[in-house]
Amino acid sequence: MADLRAVIMAGGSGTRFWPLSRAGRAKQFLDIVSAKSMLEETVDRILPLFSPENIFTVAGSAQTKTIRKLLPGLPAGNTLVEPRARNTAPSLMLATARIYLDDPEAVVAALPADHLICDGKRFLKKLRAGAEIAARGDRIVTFGIPPTYPATGYGYIHYRDKDPLTRRGEAFYDVLAFKEKPALAKARRFLAAGGHVWNSGMFLWRADVFAGKLKNHAPEMVPFWERMLTALKRRNRSALQSIFDDIPSISIDYALMEKARGVYVCRGDFGWSDVGAWSSLAEIWPADSSGNTSRGETMILDASGCLVYNPRKLTALVGVRDLVVVDAGDVLLICPRDRDQEVRDIVQALGKTGRTEYL
């Protein structure tokens, strides 16, 4: 088996789980899908395949403390710090460069810290097979989620639906194109056509292959890659800072994946959710016969379709429908399930009115 390293992307911020998520306490640090944080779940999930010293995290300096607290079993030096948030390309370049200096032929598994995976065993089986595919040379492996509805909130991966590479019984299809988030009509066409999966943002590459693909498909990024290697070798933090000041803020999809050849996609049929907003938990937490689901004690009379997060007290619901109710200790949020995206507007409005203690 190849030298396997995991890079857990734990730098996400975001307000869609406000009021539980706050500045410095983003989704990956919340215990919304289990009793542990999503970051801890992500690490636990891969431990059968990666020893702790081979698991890295990458995030901003504001998140370092939380990450170390949640993951005391990882070496402190594995908590990589982006000097500045610059989207996924710079962040994954930094992590891959760090690993490249150890072993250019190490296989890097880039994994988001805030995704739910139901069937961890199946996921690991595919990850192992994918790593072996990636270890064999000039290939990048990615995971695509079989779409269950014509989502407009995800990018799609279009693949050639025949003659896959196979490994350990898993199929890896030749990627034809990465597609940006589509309009609804286009998303429907993708589903009707078949051969399209959601882009999960999970990748496997050998560090030297990554470097090679940068050279071929993203030459404008190569000087930054070289500077990163030098700065990391010299442990020069101010050089890293200046690289991140200069580097464009760009996603790995846009910088590399959309242009690269030799990308293979594996169908990620292991039960996946990016847990995008409060209402997505309604499909994850167990529900009563009226579709109510809750974290915390409830007393329900003729209410249905409600999602309650209120672990510290009793929530009594009478005659209400399809509400999201979240008690975060100092803030109570109530909104209809189909309007949970507007939580962002609340956060924006609080910022504008100077009530920063709630942000």
Added chain:
Amino acid sequence: MADLRAVIMAGGSGTRFWPLSRAGRAKQFLDIVSAKSMLEETVDRILPLFSPENIFTVAGSAQTKTIRKLLPGLPAGNTLVEPRARNTAPSLMLATARIYLDDPEAVVAALPADHLICDGKRFLKKLRAGAEIAARGDRIVTFGIPPTYPATGYGYIHYRDKDPLTRRGEAFYDVLAFKEKPALAKARRFLAAGGHVWNSGMFLWRADVFAGKLKNHAPEMVPFWERMLTALKRRNRSALQSIFDDIPSISIDYALMEKARGVYVCRGDFGWSDVGAWSSLAEIWPADSSGNTSRGETMILDASGCLVYNPRKLTALVGVRDLVVVDAGDVLLICPRDRDQEVRDIVQALGKTGRTEYL
């Protein structure tokens, strides 16, 4: 001016303000209409007319501690204790007997502890005039609230709408009948006919007149009255206990008012509410331009008609309509405004499932 005594009926229990009201913390002890409890407001309102030593409360022993804590300015001996809850007739007989022993000609003002009165000055003017009417002999004075809609939740007082007694410019009309809570059609007829007001449960009587009317109209209660006088004279608590064990549980309206002659009603046009449930506060607390009203900080985006009691934290409402939201510290209640009566069902269900800590 006659010897004036107030008896504040503070024994009410009730669950309509659950989860804020609990066993031993009924509506009259809540600060829902102002920064003070309704009991304190009731006492403050009458202080211009009654010195503290002439203000009595009557309630069960479970409430004594709370009452003394809220009303430290009243003599401890003025906190009269019903040995057992037996509705308003026994309770007012006890208080009137206590005052009768001081001064048979004292005028007793019997006032509920849990009513809101907006124009306290106007109320006091009518109370003073009513007391003078009651002081002049064989009369009982009561206050009736001009109905604003055909309520089915109140009893009505039918009066002869001419030739009132007048005192200090106030009119006191001869009562023709007390009517029990009517069905809607009947309530509509009362309003159309005129000469009907809501029974507010506020009364004025001279202690000796009360005793005389008991003899004439409620002779079955006279033995209890006599036993009360004896027990109070002897400070015999066990005798009081046994009286309350024996006495029927009956309202003063039913025991006496419905039968008595010489009852006069004054139109209580001083802005009154019995604050019957959470939604009634929507008309009492100031509202924003969308009809939202709250106790506690809010952040509201496209919500209307909501009533929020959550003094300790921020409540964020997005896109919801006509909800009652109450955070009582250990319990959160959410229900539509027009279903706030069903709070009783929640309380009942909690009792049945043994979750008594929330009752």
